[in-house]
Amino acid sequence: ELSPAVNFALRISFYCLLCVVSSALTAPVCLLVNGGRTVKNMRIIKTVVKTFKYFFGLRFEVKGLENFKVEGPAIIVSNHQSILDMMGLMEVLPDDCVQVGKKELMYTGSVGLIIYLGGVIFINRKSTTSAKMVMAEVAKTMTTENVKVWVYPEGTRNCTGDLLPFKKGAFHLAVQAQVPVIPVVYSSFTTFYNPKKNLFTSGKIKVEVLPPIETKGLTSDDVSDLTDRCFRTMRETLFRLSGHPSEAKESS
Numbered sequence: 001e002l003s004p005a006v007n008f009a010l011r012i013s014f015y016c017l018l019c020v021v022s023s024a025l026t027a028p029v030c031l032l033v034n035g036g037r038t039v040k041n042m043r044i045i046k047t048v049v050k051t052f053k054y055f056f057g058l059r060f061e062v063k064g065l066e067n068f069k070v071e072g073p074a075i076i077v078s079n080h081q082s083i084l085d086m087m088g089l090m091e092v093l094p095d096d097c098v099q100v101g102k103k104e105l106m107y108t109g110s111v112g113l114i115i116y117l118g119g120v121i122f123i124n125r126k127s128t129t130s131a132k133m134v135m136a137e138v139a140k141t142m143t144t145e146n147v148k149v150w151v152y153p154e155g156t157r158n159c160t161g162d163l164l165p166f167k168k169g170a171f172h173l174a175v176q177a178q179v180p181v182i183p184v185v186y187s188s189f190t191t192f193y194n195p196k197k198n199l200f201t202s203g204k205i206k207v208e209v210l211p212p213i214e215t216k217g218l219t220s221d222d223v224s225d226l227t228d229r230c231f232r233t234m235r236e237t238l239f240r241l242s243g244h245p246s247e248a249k250e251s252s
C-alpha cells in the first residue's frame with residue numbers, strides 16, 4: 001500500500017507527464033495541419049485532451065450545451081478549481097473559442113507551446129493596465145474574427161467548493177464588444193480531489209452551461225451589476241450541482 005501522499009504525488013505527476021508528452025506530440029500535428037498559431041488547433045488539442053479522463057476515472061455529465069449556440073461571438077465564464085480543469089474545459093469547449101490565460105503558462109515547455117499554438121490570449125495579471133489593453137484589443141478582434149473567449153473570472157485556481165469574488169475584465173470585455181456572457185459551472189471537486197488532504201480518486205463532475213446573459217445596450221456603468229448578477233447565478237448553480245452545502249454557504 002502506498003501512502004496517500006505518495007499516491008497523490010504519483011497521480012498528479014502522471015497527469016503533468018501526460019500533458020507534457022501529449023503536447024510535444026500534438027504540437028507538430030498542429031503545425032502541419034494549420035501552419036501556426038490559430039484557434040483551429042483547439043479542435044486537435046480537444047480531441048487529445050478528451051481521452052485523459054479515462055486515465056483518472058473521471059466522468060462528466062454535461063447539461064445545456066445548446067446554450068453555446070448563439071450567433072457570433074460571446075464571452076464564456078466559468079469557475080476554476082485546479083489544473084485538472086483543462087479536461088473539463090475540453091469536454092465542452094465550442095468551436096472557435098480561445099481562452100485567456102496568465103502569461104506564466106507560456107514558459108511551461110511543450111505545454112506552453114501547445115497553449116500558444118491554440119491561440120490562448122496571454123495577460124500579465126500583475127499589471128492591470130496592460131491586461132486591460134490586451135483585453136480591449138480582444139474586444140475588437142473577437143467580432144471581426146467571430147471567436148468566443150473563455151475567461152476564468154476568479155482569476156486564479158480555487159478548490160474550496162465556493163467561488164472567489166469575480167474580477168471584472170471578462171464583463172468589461174462583453175460590454176465593450178456588446179456580446180452575451182455565457183456562464184459555465186463545474187460541480188465542486190472536493191469529494192474526489194483535494195491537494196491538502198492528498199485526495200485524488202475517480203469521480204463524477206456535473207457541468208452546466210447556463211443561458212446567455214445579453215449585454216446589448218449596456219455601458220461600462222453596468223459592468224458591476226452584470227458581474228454581480230453572473231456571480232450570484234453561478235454560485236447558486238455551483239451549490240446545486242455540488243449537492244452539499246459548502247462551508248462558505250453555512251457561514252454566510
Ligand SMILES: CCCCCCCC/C=C\CCCCCCCC(=O)SCCNC(=O)CCNC(=O)[C@H](O)C(C)(C)COP(=O)(O)OP(=O)(O)OC[C@H]1O[C@@H](n2cnc3c(N)ncnc32)[C@H](O)[C@@H]1OP(=O)(O)O
Pocket residue numbers: 018019020022023026045048049080086099100101102105111114115118120123124125128131132135136151152153154155156157166167168169170172173
Ligand atoms: C494536447 C495536450 C495538451 C495538454 C495540455 C493542456 C493544454 C490545454 C490547452 C489550452 C487551454 C488553455 C487554458 C488556459 C487556462 C488559463 C487559466 C488561467 O490562467 S486563469 C488566470 C488568468 N486569467 C484571468 O485572470 C482572467 C480574469 N481576470 C481579469 O479579467 C481581470 O479583471 C484583469 C486581469 C483584467 C484585471 O485584474 P485586477 O486584479 O486588476 O482586478 P479587477 O477588479 O478586475 O480590475 C481592477 C479595476 O479595473 C477595471 N477594469 C478591469 N478590466 C477593465 C477593462 N477591460 N476596461 C476598463 N476597466 C477595466 C475594473 O472595473 C476595476 O475597477 P473598479 O474596481 O470597478 O473601479
Ligand SMILES: CCCCCCCC/C=C\CCCCCCCC(=O)OC[C@@H](O)COP(=O)(O)O
Pocket residue numbers: 015016017019020080082083084085086102105107108109110111155156157158
Ligand atoms: C521543459 C519545461 C518543463 C516545465 C514543466 C511544466 C509542467 C506543466 C505540466 C502540466 C500542466 C498541465 C496543465 C495545463 C494547463 C494548466 C492551466 C492552469 O490551470 O493554470 C493555472 C492558472 O489558471 C491559474 O494560476 P494560479 O492558480 O493563479 O497559479
